[in-house]
Amino acid sequence: MLQLFDSLSAQVRELRLRDEGRASIYLCGPTVYDLPHLGHGRHALVWDVLRRWLVFSGLEVDFVSNVTDIDDKIIERAAAEHVSEAELSTREENEWWRAMAALGVAPPNHAPHATAYVEEMVAAIVAMLDSGAAYELSDGVYFDTSRVGDYGALSGQSLDSLRAGARVEPNEAKRSPLDFALWKRAKEAEPSWEAPFGAGRPGWHTECVVMSLALLGEGFDLHCGGLDLKFPHHENERAQAVVLGQRFAQHWAHHGWVMVGEEKMSKSLGNFTSLTDLLGQTDPRAYRLLVLRSHYRSPLEVTPETVADAERALERLDALARRFSLPALAGERLELASDFDFSGEAGVLRARVSSAIEDDLDTAQALAKLFDATSQANVLADRGNPRGAAQLARAIGALCAGMGLRLHASDDEVDETSADLVSEREAARAAQDYARADALREELSRRGWIIEDTPEGPAMRRA
RNA sequence: GGCGGCGUGGCCGAGUGGUUAGGCAGGGGCCUGCAAAGCCCCGUACUCCGGUUCGAAUCCGGACGCCGCCUCCA
Numbered sequence: 042m043l044q045l046f047d048s049l050s051a052q053v054r055e056l057r058l059r060d061e062g063r064a065s066i067y068l069c070g071p072t073v074y075d076l077p078h079l080g081h082g083r084h085a086l087v088w089d090v091l092r093r094w095l096v097f098s099g100l101e102v103d104f105v106s107n108v109t110d111i112d113d114k115i116i117e118r119a120a121a122e123h124v125s126e127a128e129l130s131t132r133e134e135n136e137w138w139r140a141m142a143a144l145g146v147a148p149p150n151h152a153p154h155a156t157a158y159v160e161e162m163v164a165a166i167v168a169m170l171d172s173g174a175a176y177e178l179s180d181g182v183y184f185d186t187s188r189v190g191d192y193g194a195l196s197g198q199s200l201d202s203l204r205a206g207a208r209v210e211p212n213e214a215k216r217s218p219l220d221f222a223l224w225k226r227a228k229e230a231e232p233s234w235e236a237p238f239g240a241g242r243p244g245w246h247t248e249c250v251v252m253s254l255a256l257l258g259e260g261f262d263l264h265c266g267g268l269d270l271k272f273p274h275h276e277n278e279r280a281q282a283v284v285l286g287q288r289f290a291q292h293w294a295h296h297g298w299v300m301v302g303e304e305k306m307s308k309s310l311g312n313f314t315s316l317t318d319l320l321g322q323t324d325p326r327a328y329r330l331l332v333l334r335s336h337y338r339s340p341l342e343v344t345p346e347t348v349a350d351a352e353r354a355l356e357r358l359d360a361l362a363r364r365f366s367l368p369a370l371a372g373e374r375l376e377l378a379s380d381f382d383f384s385g386e387a388g389v390l391r392a393r394v395s396s397a398i399e400d401d402l403d404t405a406q407a408l409a410k411l412f413d414a415t416s417q418a419n420v421l422a423d424r425g426n427p428r429g430a431a432q433l434a435r436a437i438g439a440l441c442a443g444m445g446l447r448l449h450a451s452d453d454e455v456d457e458t459s460a461d462l463v464s465e466r467e468a469a470r471a472a473q474d475y476a477r478a479d480a481l482r483e484e485l486s487r488r489g490w491i492i493e494d495t496p497e498g499p500a501m502r503r504a
Numbered sequence: 505g506g507c508g509g510c511g512u513g514g515c516c517g518a519g520u521g522g523u524u525a526g527g528c529a530g531g532g533g534c535c536u537g538c539a540a541a542g543c544c545c546c547g548u549a550c551u552c553c554g555g556u557u558c559g560a561a562u563c564c565g566g567a568c569g570c571c572g573c574c575u576c577c578a
Contacts, residue, residue, distance in 0.1 A: 206573090357528095364542080
């Protein structure tokens, strides 16, 4: 079973499943007020890979990822654009799913919206008020962090040291600067929901704890998200679960940043590249490859150079797919190992890749094994073992698909004119008119085709 | 100030107490009409200073540099 770093115990340990054969995972999703950037892309890809691998390995996976569709940022942005909050969040959410689809990220089994769970959140807040873990101020309801003895456990800090580091809060009425809003009373013209403690909207931290428990139940297996969510967001979710008396996530996992030079990419720093921009000019699989070949907890540098590097690396795998005419493992369903033949060398490879991934999601190591196997398959084919080579190549394709990376054999439709040019070139070559043959290859190149002469004849692919 | 992380060959980027990471780029060769793809060979890295050890880039201590969280953030 998978060994995974757990942020709460601060060690790599086995991901234990509450229900045998079934994993329950919650991933904090986007607040939809702006375009997703490369950091969100990494976030989605890292956990998509984990999820796919579990499915590939034969587990049922309940994967829940929320959409925050009401929040201060949404209200601000909507006002600035003179559109309704709903209009803005719908638009941006569509953009999000478009980007996810382009990246090949499988949709969650559930994508709960904050606005659809307000009733449940109100009930939770009432319970916290009743138990004295929450208190009311003029502008809303706040959580009393002093009520949770081990507040800070997730971030490895004590209440005192957190308090010492807290910056001055605008709301001086809070009992502690660490206390956070469970409910914000509505100001003029803001979207709001009725509640016993006054009309308003839920705080962000309440949404995730309520929705994860509602959909996955108590003691679900894994809660994951970006490192920046560890504190305060996840800490606060956990604190609420504690005072609500509900068993919460049994394992916490956080992934690292996308870096721009020496800085974290973030919306606040304004140094971000939108996913839409990247996907417009790059094969999305190259970004997945880039993410896969670094460790999920390490910072990852994304520059035009590293992206181009990944594109060329991907080309090596695609070349393998072409050489062995690997079937396109397409389709919306997640791939299953049981659909493939992993006997012999293929099984050895599968074991290597599995043990790498199960070692705290060491996809870089897994990929290294796949590249080794790529050489191996090519060598086998070069040395007269086409069957062994093809079997290994199929395993490589399947294992890549298990991580969500689909290799492309060339299945480009060759248009009639180009096909004629290819025939002409073959004729020229047969007549040893190489000047003519090269001119035709040049012509095909201008038409966007790369032509390779193989023992089986000319092979065409899009440049 | 508190907490956490990082520093690897031209670039990206894993990992590890002694045995090849991997990719990309580069050089040489084979194959090819020439290419492409593929194969073979080549660089011999781990911030610095101490220490532990038969042996450390890997463990310990220190120094320097950098990053992040402590406020919204994947």
